[in-house]
């Protein structure tokens with residue numbers, strides 16, 4: 254007969270500092286300089302999934318720090334293993350619900366960019382209230398972005414995209430800018446995120462928007 258010990262689940266590997274939860278953080282708000290150990294600009298991604306954006310952007314921009322917030326710990330840990338393997342100094346994943354982490358932990362005017370790629374569409378009308386994009390998210394984005402900071406939103410869901418455009422247009426802090434053009438991938442992982450890769454390979458159109466946080470509301 255197997256012992257209880259041999260039947261128990263393998264221990265979850267410690268991926269700190271690449272994957273941390275709110276319990277690992279000091280009392281809020283986050284002090285970016287202490288957290289990353291330097292004063293580089295910080296960009297945040299909400300719903301970082303498998304971490305393709307964080308790995309690509311973190312590699313291309315070593316002078317910028319990136320934090321992904323992901324509430325699916327399995328996905329967050331999978332992404333963190335890639336960061337750990339290459340000992341990324343400038344990329345971290347926080348296992349947390351962004352709706353809790355943003356208001357509580359992210360200081361005012363402390364980010365140079367906020368990225369939200371392919372947010373869960375919650376297709377059923379009665380589930381729309383679960384969507385990450387709402388007036389509260391836009392208010393948080395206005396609070397945590399520095400003047401001149403960029404807000405990126407991409408989705409393949411046209412109806413949701415129209416909702417996002419309307420929400421951001423209703424906030425005086427944001428000025429719409431031209432988003433990046435669709436780029437022909439140079440290799441199989443040359444997409445902004447895993448979802449962009451999946452949706453483009455399925456032939457779906459991608460809707461992209463970009464806004465700049467104004468120093469004074471217009």
Ligand SMILES: C[S@@+](CC[C@H](N)C(=O)[O-])C[C@H]1O[C@@H](n2cnc3c(N)ncnc32)[C@H](O)[C@@H]1O
Nearest residue numbers: 300302323324325350351370371373446447448
């Ligand atoms: C459709 S996936 C897209 C993942 C990635 N952005 C991409 O484009 O490949 C949406 C991701 O957002 C995460 N997510 C949804 N709501 C969240 C929240 N409130 N806080 C943190 N992560 C969230 C989900 O767990 C999921 O990994």
